[in-house]
Amino acid sequence: MKRFLAVLALFGVVGLSAAPAFADDKPAAPVAAAAEAAPAPAAAPVAAPAPAAEAAAAEIPAPKVDKGDTTWLMVCAALVILMSIPGLALFYGGLVRSKNMLSVLMQVFMVFSLITVLWCIYGYSVAFTEGSAFFGSLDKLFLSGVTPESLAATFSKGVAVPEFAYIVFQGAFAAITCGLIIGAFAERIKFSALLVFVVLWFSFSYLPMAHMVWYWAGPDGYVDAAAAEKLGATAGFLFQKGALDFAGGTVVHINAAVAGLVGAFLIGKRIGYGRESMAPHSLTMTMIGASLLWFGWFGFNAGSALEANGTSALAFINTWLATAAATVSWVFAEWLIKGKPSMLGAASGAVAGLVAITPAAGFVGVVGALVLGLLAGVVCLWGVNGLKRLLGADDSLDVFGVHGVGGILGAVLTGVFAAPSLGGTGIWDYVTNAVAPEYSIGDQVIIQLTGVGTTIIWSAVVSLVAYKLVDMFIGLRVPEEEEREGLDVTSHGESAYHL
Secondary structure, three states, X not given: OHHHXXXXXXXXXXXXXXXXXXXXXXXXXXOOOOOOOOOOOXXXXXXXXXXOOHHHHOOOOOOEEOHHHHHHHHHHHXXXXXXXXXXXXXXXXXXXXXXXXXXXXXXXXXXXXXXXXXXXXXXXXXXXXXXXXXXXXXXXXXXXXXXXXXXXXXXXXXXXXXXHHHHHHHHHHHHHHHHHHHHHHOOOEOHHHHHHHXXXXXXXXXXXXXXXXXXXXXXXXXXOHHHHHHHHOOOOHHHHHOXXXXXXXXXHHXXXXXXXXXXXXXXXXXXXXXXXXXXXXXXXXXXXXXXXXXXXXXXHHHHHHXXXXXXXXXXXXXXXXXXXXXHHHHHHHHHHHHOOOOHHHHHHHHHHHHHHHOOOOOOOOHHHHHHHHHHHHHHHHHHOOHHHHHHOOOOOXXXXXXXXXXXXXXXXXXXXXXXXXXXXXXXXXXXXXXXXXXXXXXXXXXXHHHHHHHHHHHHHHHHHHXXXXXXXXXXXXXXXXXXXXOHHHHHHOOOOOOO
């Protein structure tokens, strides 16, 4: 418990270190929305820019839907779904002991399905409709008012995509984020407790973070400074600050990693942890899962441009390169330290690279992606070894060491490598329709730290309350005898293997 409280204190320090940015309510560039930012801060229908003055509204081009953009977005949504089932399920399943393989598959499969249902009932409405700076509204409960003719804005003026396609794409993000948490306390949580926790965390951590980082009214109404200021005030809290998160470094990876770490502390260590062998039962399955994650991640990152264009291609090559670089750096570092290169290290390095490039994918140049990948492999190797020992938590599948550490690294360095002077795209000013002339690496890094600190504190508090509530009414952990026998049989009455 002392270590858990120390970690919470550390989270608070990280959040407070970003305080200067909270004092400044101006975005990174005046009236500038982040260029091609995030998997769609624009989920509002294209009609959302209506608050602009009537004269300015007359200048807004009629939105057009391109079949290529629509096709690309739907393919990318399918790729993100592939990342969860079977990608994440096999990656995690191979890492646990054989007696718990089926339980992990079931947990990922069921969490994906449950979040999909909740997303369509209220999740999309809370995350991607205009409301406060922290929550959207309930105007689109059960997707009310969304029809095949409804449009969602992209990052280009006058360009839209069908809102249904956008809903599926963003819903797949929500589902895999909740699934990531499972790895931190694999092999010992009650199935019912997991489902209740996920509902609470999705509702009060994922949805607000998605709204804070990605919601805005879309670019069409940014016709002059006054209109831009008025529209900017309707965006999410961190979007207004100018935080850059192309595809989910804060919303997905840090958010889930903190929830997982809190759970690992509160649920406790596995029976026999540190004394008995808990080696992965099938690195073959883990390698297949990691490969599916890498493949699907092109939809995750490149699809976040919302259009089939140059920014999408930039995110695509950056995802390819950074992942390969992280694999190489992790394997060589492990080889140097431990004397042998491992398949587990290669798979872990790949995921570390994918995580680190996620917030930066459409903002940095290829050299920035290369540096990010090389750093991610080494830093996350430390995260799953040195940092894990310092924290003292049984984070079963190293969710925090990879997703937390890699997400923080990528989010902060996005502020560095997005600089045009370092090959990045800079900040796009939608009023002038050009890259903002000035970019301060120091100022942007402070804004990025604000996003990281906000995510850590928000997720930690929500997770702590949610776990405590679940433990109070259901209990978090299976009985000792069930844990020893394995969750496949005791929780689901099935076995992954029959020998």
